[in-house]
Amino acid sequence: xxxxxxxxxxxxxxxxxxxxxxxxxxxxxxxxxxxxxxxxxxxxxxxxxxxxxxxxxxxxxxxxxxxxxxxxxxxxxxxxxxxxxxxxxxxxxxxxxxxxxxxxxxxxxxxxxxxxxxxxxxxx
Amino acid sequence: xxxxxxxxxxxxxxxxxxxxxxxxxxxxxxxxxxxxxxxxxxxxxxxxxxxxxxxxxxxxxxxxxxxxxxxxxxxxxxxxxxxxxxxxxxxxxxxxxxxxxxxxxxxxxxxxxxxxxxxxxxxxxxxxxxxxxxxxxxxxxxxxxxxxxxxxxxxxxxxxx
Numbered sequence: 043x044x045x046x047x048x049x050x051x052x053x054x055x056x057x058x059x060x061x062x063x064x065x066x067x068x069x070x071x072x073x074x075x076x077x078x079x080x081x082x083x084x085x086x087x088x089x090x091x092x093x094x095x096x097x098x099x100x101x102x103x104x105x106x107x108x109x110x111x112x113x114x115x116x117x118x119x120x121x122x123x124x125x126x127x128x129x130x131x132x133x134x135x136x137x138x139x140x141x142x143x144x145x146x147x148x149x150x151x152x153x154x155x156x157x158x159x160x161x162x163x164x165x166x
Numbered sequence: 167x168x169x170x171x172x173x174x175x176x177x178x179x180x181x182x183x184x185x186x187x188x189x190x191x192x193x194x195x196x197x198x199x200x201x202x203x204x205x206x207x208x209x210x211x212x213x214x215x216x217x218x219x220x221x222x223x224x225x226x227x228x229x230x231x232x233x234x235x236x237x238x239x240x241x242x243x244x245x246x247x248x249x250x251x252x253x254x255x256x257x258x259x260x261x262x263x264x265x266x267x268x269x270x271x272x273x274x275x276x277x278x279x280x281x282x283x284x285x286x287x288x289x290x291x292x293x294x295x296x297x298x299x300x301x302x303x304x305x306x307x308x309x310x311x312x313x314x315x316x317x318x319x320x321x322x323x324x325x326x327x
Contacts, residue, residue, distance in 0.1 A: 090241055113189075152259075
């Protein structure tokens with residue numbers, strides 16, 4: 043609580059705006075997971091929360107501890123770096139698993155195993 | 167040098183991460199951090215991973231700034247699609263021929279494409295060098311291919327050449 047008491051009112055407003063904007067983006071992303079229809083369309087939505095949504099919340103955190111404790115909490119940047127590096131791994135696994143299943147089941151609208159290479163030499 | 171410090175960038179990253187976590191620049195912290203960074207990057211060298219060669223640090227920083235701007239723009243675009251009363255059905259798969267072969271450049275490209283809402287990396291054919299993406303809102307396929315090749319691939323080729 044003493045950390046919060048040291049934060050001036052207008053800085054608290056900035057922090058609040060940053061955190062709420064970030065949370066709003068994460069919320070829209072989660073809503074997108076519900077609203078969009080196919081699997082491939084759905085996996086796009088949560089990336090809102092893991093990118094700009096996360097950056098905004100992290101920025102709010104840094105400003106909060108900067109104003110409250112007098113030094114920037116730069117170590118929260120590590121969270122951003124680690125999330126940015128690890129999100130692609132799970133997303134890629136999910137997308138590849140879905141693609142493999144859809145190809146096996148012959149779902150319509152899924153490209154075949156070897157899509158024609160436009161521009162590059164096509165092998166045949 | 168190569169023998170004892172096979173992955174200098176990884177060692178530097180470990181040291182920076184350690185100092186950030188400790189939130190201190192005291193001499194014992196730095197010494198312990200350097201020891202940890204050296205030992206862990208040396209053990210990574212034992213795994214036999216290819217070495218990272220960053221040729222142009224300036225290009226890398228420029229690319230990161232550019233990607234950040236793209237992430238902000240893409241976030242707003244995707245949020246708009248989700249919030250709109252009837253989300254458009256213009257999504258589809260896009261195949262992009264790539265020149266990149268360096269595994270680190272490909273990994274960074276995967277991070278960039280995933281971090282940009284609206285595009286996900288689906289598969290990469292390393293023999294044919296074709297990358298397949300799924301795109302939420304395909305407006306102009308040729309423009310998208312050009313965007314990824316000019317804006318991301320060209321700098322990556324310069325960085326990891």
